[in-house]
Amino acid sequence: MILMKKLPHSPSHTARAIVVSCIxxxxxxxxxxxxKKTFKKEGFDRVALAGGVKNLxxxxxxxxxxxxxxxxxxxxxxxxxxxxxxxxxxxxxKHKKDLLKAKDEIAxxxxxxxxxxxxxxLSGKFQKV
Ligand SMILES: [Zn+2]
Numbered sequence: 001m002i003l004m005k006k007l008p009h010s011p012s013h014t015a016r017a018i019v020v021s022c023i024x025x026x027x028x029x030x031x032x033x034x035x036k037k038t039f040k041k042e043g044f045d046r047v048a049l050a051g052g053v054k055n056l057x058x059x060x061x062x063x064x065x066x067x068x069x070x071x072x073x074x075x076x077x078x079x080x081x082x083x084x085x086x087x088x089x090x091x092x093x094k095h096k097k098d099l100l101k102a103k104d105e106i107a108x109x110x111x112x113x114x115x116x117x118x119x120x121x122l123s124g125k126f127q128k129v
Contacts, residue, residue, distance in 0.1 A: 015043035017074035051085030080120040
């Protein structure tokens with residue numbers, strides 16, 4: 001007999017948030033720990049793509065879908081230090097600029113969402129932007 005693992009879900013099929021971060025393997029343990037602490041048993045959608053918010057149209061599309069499908073209330077956009085997708089231009093100021101732009105665009109499209117911006121350092125610190 002095969003035992004199927006039941007997927008966690010709320011009866012109404014809703015999630016609290018969407019989390020957008022980079023694919024970079026060096027940060028996955030930090031992100032997993034942070035999501036456990038932040039969301040506990042609450043559901044969240046997760047997007048990982050190289051450069052985090054660098055590919056903004058794709059990110060906005062995912063946020064929009066997450067909102068439509070899972071009725072999220074919050075968006076966490078997490079870029080990180082030493083991101084290969086940004087290369088040499090990827091200093092804190094550039095990430096901050098891109099994160100703020102992403103927040104602006106999301107607010108224009110879906111004003112009801114609360115957007116949180118974070119910058120993850122190589123040592124695992126989540127800095128508010
Ligand atoms: Zn990266």
